[in-house]
Amino acid sequence: MISKILNAVVALLFFAVVAMSAVGTDWFSTPLTLVENDSSGIVHIGTMIFTTYVVAFEVLALVLLAALIGGIYLAKEDEEEVTA
Amino acid sequence: MIPLQYYLLLAGILFAIGAYGIMTLSNGIRLLMCVELMLNSANINLVAFSTHINDASGQVFALFSIALAAAEAAVGFAIILMVYRLRAEIDIENVNLLRW
Numbered sequence: 292m293i294s295k296i297l298n299a300v301v302a303l304l305f306f307a308v309v310a311m312s313a314v315g316t317d318w319f320s321t322p323l324t325l326v327e328n329d330s331s332g333i334v335h336i337g338t339m340i341f342t343t344y345v346v347a348f349e350v351l352a353l354v355l356l357a358a359l360i361g362g363i364y365l366a367k368e369d370e371e372e373v374t375a
Numbered sequence: 376m377i378p379l380q381y382y383l384l385l386a387g388i389l390f391a392i393g394a395y396g397i398m399t400l401s402n403g404i405r406l407l408m409c410v411e412l413m414l415n416s417a418n419i420n421l422v423a424f425s426t427h428i429n430d431a432s433g434q435v436f437a438l439f440s441i442a443l444a445a446a447e448a449a450v451g452f453a454i455i456l457m458v459y460r461l462r463a464e465i466d467i468e469n470v471n472l473l474r475w
Contacts, residue, residue, distance in 0.1 A: 339432065365454060366456050
């Protein structure tokens with residue numbers, strides 16, 4: 292019980308540090324004019340994935356494949372090898 | 376438009392909740408859930424700053440981060456499944472295979 296209170300105090304102190312730094316920092320404010328070539332559009336994101344970050348995208352595909360194979364291998368039942 | 380500070384405060388709250396859960400938990404499933412909370416707070420930061428500086432790179436990074444979180448969750452649940460088969464429990468206080 293004491294350790295839970297201590298953990299809550301640690302988490303609250305961490306949040307206090309983050310909150311003070313987030314509020315206290317003077318973030319520069321961009322005017323954010325809405326132009327026709329809006330960079331927050333989903334079309335622009337898709338274009339960036341398949342042009343600028345296409346190497347990271349392919350590496351991510353390999354990582355997902357490796358995680359899939361590893362997950363299936365770890366979760367596989369071992370009894371099939373006994374019967375086979 | 377919502378100011379940037381609110382997004383950062385939300386991300387900080389989510390990260391603090393996740394850290395508190397990781398420090399106090401004794402269940403393997405809760406560990407993965409809290410890790411997901413912390414990852415998603417980082418994603419909120421990425422998207423908030425990406426919108427703030429009007430550059431879509433941060434949102435692409437957030438998409439990559441979400442995909443990596445999916446891979447991490449798959450491997451983590453497989454490891455927890457193996458621990459359950461070995462020990463018939465997922466209480467991580469008693470799983471001391473990798474501890475000194």
